[in-house]
Amino acid sequence: MSTLTPPKPDAAMTAPAALRGPVRVLLRVHRKALWAGAALLVLGIGIIVALRVWMASSKVLCADGDTTPCGDDIYVSSYAHTSTETFLADGGTVLILLAALVGVFVAGPLIARELESGTFRLAWAQSVSPAHWLAARLAVPAALTVTGLTVLVVAFRWGLWVLRAGPNSPGLRWHANGVFPGTGPAILGYALLAVAVGALCAVLVRRTLLSMSLTALVLGAVAACLGTWRYELWPSSFTKSTEVMDYDAGDWPIDSGMLTASGEKLSWQDCYEADMAQGVEACMRGRGGIDYFAEYHPASHYWPLQLVETGILLALAALAVFAAFRVLRRLHG
16 A cells, blocks of 8 residues: 655746745835835836926917917927926936936845845745845846836826927937837836846945946946947938938938948048038039939838837846846856
């Protein structure tokens, strides 16, 4: 007669259960930070709603709209309209800073402080493995940050919708550095990268202030590089003509000038710095220019650029998470 032994629980079923305890502890210990994050979320939404209400209730300066040509080519805006443009022109940058703030919090108070003070040993002594301990500190801020930033992206897009990115609103065009990151999935990639980099810096350095500083430096470098080279993430459109070309309202100009017979590109900038008495076009012709060219990203390139940037950020985040677990395993088994 044989005895029945209970089957071993499936590892996939025990993993969530193993994370519930650390997650509850995190939420309880850092409840003040949660309230602060919720307050920032409400404040951001409130500012955008207030700006929309202000614009809707303000007296327009022209009879047919808030920003219109009043009988000539000069655009006249109400104070509410120009103020809203000023606030929203850097909305994408503000969202990146919020994501970076979360990464700095993960690097400092959430992980490095426990490693520095030794309080992590208490959790590990209560049947919480180092991997589950770190996973909880990645999953909780990642989930909360992605949720909050998704709400803010929707609110930001709603706020931008009422504004016209015309010739008098260059800061609000879709490709502007202060706008582009905050209008699509790229900001969620920044959020996940911030959490991952914060965790990696914390387990590497294990010093609170140094981990926070290093996290801010890395995230700032990534944001600066992507902002500078964003136009290279997707092939731009190229147009050649025998006449001077104008860009459409939604185009992102990259380069323009003239082409020589051999196809060499001549930039207008080179002749702007030449002898102005000669004239810019005469200068270009004198250097062998025969046709005009223009390189640009049309508005249809918005989603390809967003998705490529998001993919780069997610790949970097995945590498940082992998490295963080490897470092933790090497140091603590």
